[in-house]
Amino acid sequence: xxxxxxxxxxxxxxxxxxxxxxxxxxxxxxxxxxxxxxxxxxxxxxxxxxxxxxxxxxxxxxxxxxxxxxxxxxxxxxxxxxxxxxxxxxxxxxxxxxxxxxxxxxxxxxxxxxxxxxxxxxxxxxxxxxxxxxxxxxxxxxxxxxxxxxxxxxxxxxxxxxxxxxxxxxxxxxxxxxxxxxxxxxxxxxxxxxxxxxxxxxxxxxxxxxxxxxxxxxxxxxxxxxxxxxxxxxxxxxxxxxxxxxxxxxxxxxxxxxxxxxxxxxxxxxxxxxxxxxxxxxxxxxxxxxxxxxxxxxxxxxxxxxxxxxxxxxxxxxxxxxxxxxxxxxxxxxxxxxxxxxxxxxxxxxxxxxxxxxxxxxxxxxxxxxxxxxxxxxxxxxxxxxxxxxxxxxxxxxxxxxxxxxxxxxxxxxxxxxxxxxxxxxxxxxxxxxxxxxxxxxxxxxxxxxxxxxxxxxxxxxxxxxxxxxx
Numbered sequence: 001x002x003x004x005x006x007x008x009x010x011x012x013x014x015x016x017x018x019x020x021x022x023x024x025x026x027x028x029x030x031x032x033x034x035x036x037x038x039x040x041x042x043x044x045x046x047x048x049x050x051x052x053x054x055x056x057x058x059x060x061x062x063x064x065x066x067x068x069x070x071x072x073x074x075x076x077x078x079x080x081x082x083x084x085x086x087x088x089x090x091x092x093x094x095x096x097x098x099x100x101x102x103x104x105x106x107x108x109x110x111x112x113x114x115x116x117x118x119x120x121x122x123x124x125x126x127x128x129x130x131x132x133x134x135x136x137x138x139x140x141x142x143x144x145x146x147x148x149x150x151x152x153x154x155x156x157x158x159x160x161x162x163x164x165x166x167x168x169x170x171x172x173x174x175x176x177x178x179x180x181x182x183x184x185x186x187x188x189x190x191x192x193x194x195x196x197x198x199x200x201x202x203x204x205x206x207x208x209x210x211x212x213x214x215x216x217x218x219x220x221x222x223x224x225x226x227x228x229x230x231x232x233x234x235x236x237x238x239x240x241x242x243x244x245x246x247x248x249x250x251x252x253x254x255x256x257x258x259x260x261x262x263x264x265x266x267x268x269x270x271x272x273x274x275x276x277x278x279x280x281x282x283x284x285x286x287x288x289x290x291x292x293x294x295x296x297x298x299x300x301x302x303x304x305x306x307x308x309x310x311x312x313x314x315x316x317x318x319x320x321x322x323x324x325x326x327x328x329x330x331x332x333x334x335x336x337x338x339x340x341x342x343x344x345x346x347x348x349x350x351x352x353x354x355x356x357x358x359x360x361x362x363x364x365x366x367x368x369x370x371x372x373x374x375x376x377x378x379x380x381x382x383x384x385x386x387x388x389x390x391x392x393x394x395x396x397x398x399x400x401x402x403x404x405x406x407x408x409x410x411x412x413x414x415x416x417x418x419x420x421x422x423x424x425x426x427x428x429x430x431x432x433x434x435x436x437x438x439x440x441x442x443x444x445x446x447x448x449x450x451x452x453x454x455x456x457x458x459x460x461x462x463x464x465x466x467x468x469x470x471x
Contacts, residue, residue: 002147002175005162007044009179015047019113026083027113028060028090030097031151034285035108037144043285045182046358047111049385050093059086082121083114091133096383098138099307100363103282103300107138109149115156128170135167142299183359187284189293191248193301196275203269207334214274215305222298225250238290248297278304279352279398308349311366355380356393
């Protein structure tokens with residue numbers, strides 16, 4: 001249970017000054033930080049304003065109440081105005097911001113810039129609705145935390161107030177708030193995780209289910225992996241006494257799942273080969289354990305792959321950009337009918353890049369093959385309110401694209417050809433360079449049968465001739 005919110009002093013005060021200069025009557029945005037079940041402190045690294053909607057309307061505005069003719073005196077403008085939110089737009093912003101954050105940083109709530117009177121005139125149910133929408137699109141995977149943060153920045157009078165929302169009940173309760181220097185104390189842990197997964201594909205499985213199944217399989221591998229930190233095996237009681245960035249390697253245990261050739265072949269249409277490398281990064285905050293950052297680093301690997309899948313699905317559903325090359329490739333990938341494939345089908349996932357953000361920390365974005373870092377910068381400016389000046393830091397491109405290939409189950413699995421069933425959907429799909437089907441196995445069987453038959457005929461003839469000569 002969170003009792004205290006600790007905010008990054010430089011970033012939060014800078015935003016307050018910006019809001020004061022804007023003279024905006026109301027604004028909503030996201031709180032980026034860290035919530036942990038093992039701590040009663042919430043860390044707030046930055047506040048990200050939610051941009052205007054596509055039509056130019058603000059995501060938060062004052063809703064004028066209908067005048068009460070029975071009232072003896074007219075209430076003040078603020079007292080009669082509650083806050084109105086575009087909940088879906090705030091949630092969409094949270095989804096996109098969450099996709100750009102690295103391990104150890106998540107969307108943990110919202111902030112509201114409004115007068116004290118407008119905030120009090122707004123129903124707690126409305127505030128809980130916004131927080132619930134944000135929590136649904138930006139879940140705190142693996143934390144066991146069912147709370148979100150609400151920061152109210154009042155300009156009349158000028159004050160900060162924090163509340164914690166219990167997502168199960170929707171109840172808001174106050175908590176303490178204080179400033180400190182958080183970003184300067186962050187430690188960086190990074191790794192490159194190489195993977196290769198082979199999974200059978202069942203007939204009629206949709207694209208999303210096939211790739212999600214591969215990512216779920218990979219999740220189990222990552223969760224069971226042991227970590228080497230700067231070459232030293234991680235133990236639960238390890239203390240963090242080293243400065244500077246740390247390199248992590250994950251040791252994956254021997255696979256204990258059934259090999260592909262021992263799985264049931266019923267309904268199998270082909271084989272998915274999902275391979276590549278993920279550049280992962282996580283931040284260790286003050287008073288956090290090494291175990292937490294290792295967990296965050298593992299989670300960053302998985303959420304990164306999920307984000308790439310979401311990007312492909314989003315682009316495939318975007319009818320307004322179907323003429324774009326990358327979007328057409330995404331559409332082709334999502335529309336593949338696996339049991340109708342006759343040749344292996346391969347497609348690439350977007351690759352991750354790291355973009356300088358605050359005080360030497362980074363955020364990330366994902367590039368399709370035709371995109372450039374300028375495209376990523378434009379998205380970061382819109383979604384993260386990123387300034388153009390990156391100081392002495394530059395964009396880092398640490399990885400190549402991960403790929404998924406759908407190929408013949410019988411050609412990839414050793415010995416599977418001899419066990420191939422004869423259903424129409426389970427045909428051999430591997431083609432030779434000249435386009436003719438490879439039938440080495442069946443040709444060899446026919447040849448052997450012919451040789452055996454010929455030998456039997458010859459032996460029969462010899463026996464018959466020998467019997468005739470004796471008589």
